[in-house]
Amino acid sequence: MIVGVVGGGQLARMMIPAAIELGVEIRVLAEGEGMSASLAATAVGDYRDASVVLAFAEDVDVITFDHEHVPQEVLRALVDAGVAVHPGPDALRFAQDKRQMRARMAELGVPQPDWAPVDAVGDLERFLADHGGVGVVKTATGGYDGKGVRVVRSAAEASDWLDGAAAGGPRLLVEELVPFSRELAQLIARRPSGEAVVWPLVQTVQEQGICVEVLAPAPHAASIQPVVDDVARAVAEGIGVTGVLAIEMFETTDGRVLINELAMRPHNSGHWTIDGAVTSQFEQHLRAVLDLPLGSTALLAPTSVMVNVIGGPDSGSMTDRYASALAAHPDVKVHSYAKSARPGRKVGHVTAVGDELDEVAYRARAAAAQFDA
Amino acid sequence: MIVGVVGGGQLARMMIPAAIELGVEIRVLAEGEGMSASLAATAVGDYRDASVVLAFAEDVDVITFDHEHVPQEVLRALVDAGVAVHPGPDALRFAQDKRQMRARMAELGVPQPDWAPVDAVGDLERFLADHGGVGVVKTATGGYDGKGVRVVRSAAEASDWLDGAAAGGPRLLVEELVPFSRELAQLIARRPSGEAVVWPLVQTVQEQGICVEVLAPAPHAASIQPVVDDVARAVAEGIGVTGVLAIEMFETTDGRVLINELAMRPHNSGHWTIDGAVTSQFEQHLRAVLDLPLGSTALLAPTSVMVNVIGGPDSGSMTDRYASALAAHPDVKVHSYAKSARPGRKVGHVTAVGDELDEVAYRARAAAAQFDA
Numbered sequence: 001m002i003v004g005v006v007g008g009g010q011l012a013r014m015m016i017p018a019a020i021e022l023g024v025e026i027r028v029l030a031e032g033e034g035m036s037a038s039l040a041a042t043a044v045g046d047y048r049d050a051s052v053v054l055a056f057a058e059d060v061d062v063i064t065f066d067h068e069h070v071p072q073e074v075l076r077a078l079v080d081a082g083v084a085v086h087p088g089p090d091a092l093r094f095a096q097d098k099r100q101m102r103a104r105m106a107e108l109g110v111p112q113p114d115w116a117p118v119d120a121v122g123d124l125e126r127f128l129a130d131h132g133g134v135g136v137v138k139t140a141t142g143g144y145d146g147k148g149v150r151v152v153r154s155a156a157e158a159s160d161w162l163d164g165a166a167a168g169g170p171r172l173l174v175e176e177l178v179p180f181s182r183e184l185a186q187l188i189a190r191r192p193s194g195e196a197v198v199w200p201l202v203q204t205v206q207e208q209g210i211c212v213e214v215l216a217p218a219p220h221a222a223s224i225q226p227v228v229d230d231v232a233r234a235v236a237e238g239i240g241v242t243g244v245l246a247i248e249m250f251e252t253t254d255g256r257v258l259i260n261e262l263a264m265r266p267h268n269s270g271h272w273t274i275d276g277a278v279t280s281q282f283e284q285h286l287r288a289v290l291d292l293p294l295g296s297t298a299l300l301a302p303t304s305v306m307v308n309v310i311g312g313p314d315s316g317s318m319t320d321r322y323a324s325a326l327a328a329h330p331d332v333k334v335h336s337y338a339k340s341a342r343p344g345r346k347v348g349h350v351t352a353v354g355d356e357l358d359e360v361a362y363r364a365r366a367a368a369a370q371f372d373a
Numbered sequence: 374m375i376v377g378v379v380g381g382g383q384l385a386r387m388m389i390p391a392a393i394e395l396g397v398e399i400r401v402l403a404e405g406e407g408m409s410a411s412l413a414a415t416a417v418g419d420y421r422d423a424s425v426v427l428a429f430a431e432d433v434d435v436i437t438f439d440h441e442h443v444p445q446e447v448l449r450a451l452v453d454a455g456v457a458v459h460p461g462p463d464a465l466r467f468a469q470d471k472r473q474m475r476a477r478m479a480e481l482g483v484p485q486p487d488w489a490p491v492d493a494v495g496d497l498e499r500f501l502a503d504h505g506g507v508g509v510v511k512t513a514t515g516g517y518d519g520k521g522v523r524v525v526r527s528a529a530e531a532s533d534w535l536d537g538a539a540a541g542g543p544r545l546l547v548e549e550l551v552p553f554s555r556e557l558a559q560l561i562a563r564r565p566s567g568e569a570v571v572w573p574l575v576q577t578v579q580e581q582g583i584c585v586e587v588l589a590p591a592p593h594a595a596s597i598q599p600v601v602d603d604v605a606r607a608v609a610e611g612i613g614v615t616g617v618l619a620i621e622m623f624e625t626t627d628g629r630v631l632i633n634e635l636a637m638r639p640h641n642s643g644h645w646t647i648d649g650a651v652t653s654q655f656e657q658h659l660r661a662v663l664d665l666p667l668g669s670t671a672l673l674a675p676t677s678v679m680v681n682v683i684g685g686p687d688s689g690s691m692t693d694r695y696a697s698a699l700a701a702h703p704d705v706k707v708h709s710y711a712k713s714a715r716p717g718r719k720v721g722h723v724t725a726v727g728d729e730l731d732e733v734a735y736r737a738r739a740a741a742a743q744f745d746a
Contacts, residue, residue: 001692001695013393014393014394016389016390016393016412017389017390017391017393017394018390020386020387020389020390020412021387021390021647021706021707021708021709022692022707022708022709023691023692023708023709023710023711023721024692025711026412039389039393039399039412039413040412274394278704278706279703287699292695292696292699293696293699293700293703294699294703295699295703295704296703296704298704300673300674300726301673318396319374319395319396319397322374322665322666323665323666326660326665326666326667326668327666330652330666330667330668330669331651331668331669331671333394333651334394334395335394335395335396336394336395336396337396338396338398348396353673
């Protein structure tokens, strides 16, 4: 069994331990030398070049991904060449294009914010007028970690993006500004043959558009878990995703849960599963894309808290601070992505597990703080 | 931080996931192509050739091992060249030579079977006469998995080995045949700077000299755990070991615990720690040989049971049977070493964790049985 992963970032990196334990051969097509997942890199090249990706895919049993940026034409070329691609292009387009995603969620009847495609300034003006004069304009493609998202109170505030779209740049959509009390994420894995499993709903904490912390399970969420389970299964089946799907959601101040974003790969909101669940999202992703039976998503402890280690201006390598961090926190699991630090760049994460949320969160935050500059 | 591992077997393989999570670069000197740890192999060559090992060691921060077979002269050449070697030659000789080991254990005053060096037939005859006419003859070097061990009731039964020793083959020793009720193993990790941590004592089950199953913690062992802890710390310090040390022991029918063997590397008796402890033996070994603070050895569940998957004459690859095995046991962790099966060869293991020993052992054994031919 050989899995080929397009992209050499930390998600591909964290698939390697799972592949080793399962006895699955893993190969990575990296964007360059010295990537996070370079240990398994068998090729370096441009994932936008179909010939590069086709050559990489030659001897693998399945192609999967570290990210959702492989163009549709490259994905279709793989499928046309008879390569198993999971998730496939028909699913991935919903992660690549937020307009397609919103339209599909509407068809599926799952809860999401009000939204509208924006092809001209009038579309945006109308939406703002209908929604209290405020909206969230997004580029349909290319956004991540808070980029490509802008809260506007007039169409003029999006004029550069409207001009860009008119000039052939990313198309736009607008969504209602949801009054939310917190953000949640639901992770689900689905096999080509249809079997799907969910982990518990988690709470994610964002700062400046970047996930900083995940509480698993989400506190005080037992009553909405069944609802969210049903939504997750409907979405996974409705878009035909294979592998891991992360559904980011808002919990609104009036008690609804609305879908914010989809990610079709292992996701930051699931890193806690490496240390806190019987089957990690990385192992599950491999099992799913190989169409192997899925593993248990049971918890190893009542609570897990994951805190990202995010580079600052004065950070060196994460491992420069190992001696003091490991000494202070022998019971916290430290994960380093072997990346040089840049401000705002995720260079690793830590996970603590235990019985009491407050105590576990304290330990995880304290350990992550050891790595701050 | 770069760790170089001499030897490409499954122990090196299982260090790779731990290295990836820690952000430690790992390089393997493999014996050949297609070894279990080939993913991290940066060199292929003969570990008995000092020039090969010295070249491999050039840019690493520390050299450690998949096995204890690297000759003393090669180890000394590394040390002389200024390479950090953990465990070092002064410790490893006690894993390489059972006569040196027994003599050192005697000096340390730790409990072990009666024994004597055997340099001539008279030595063996005397020992047998003093021990009810029976003894266990061992070659001082080269034995593993039950090889190099023979129960004899007369010196004549060891005449081939005596002839071999006289002709320059492995030297011999004899030990009393210990009447034991079960076998135990104590795992300890020690840093160069002296810090040492122990995991709980485990029970190991052998068949035909090969470990087949490990129960962690050892049932009904709470009363002897403190004694064994003290013994383990005395041994680790007394031989100056760095990294993981496994101490295999007999529990005698009259309630004593006697040291049987030492292994200075991650050990089959500690594979359960991957899934059952906060810090696995593989992560701990890397932390120890890098002289980083050691991790918690706390349990993730009250009980873990590990069962080896051992090749039979009709076995194919372990992964041939994945679909049925994973489907039947979604909550058991399956570890494949990516080795082709041969009768008696360990090709993988499974670990179950949970609350009740009987239930956990049942699940682990049933899952391992899925892989039998």
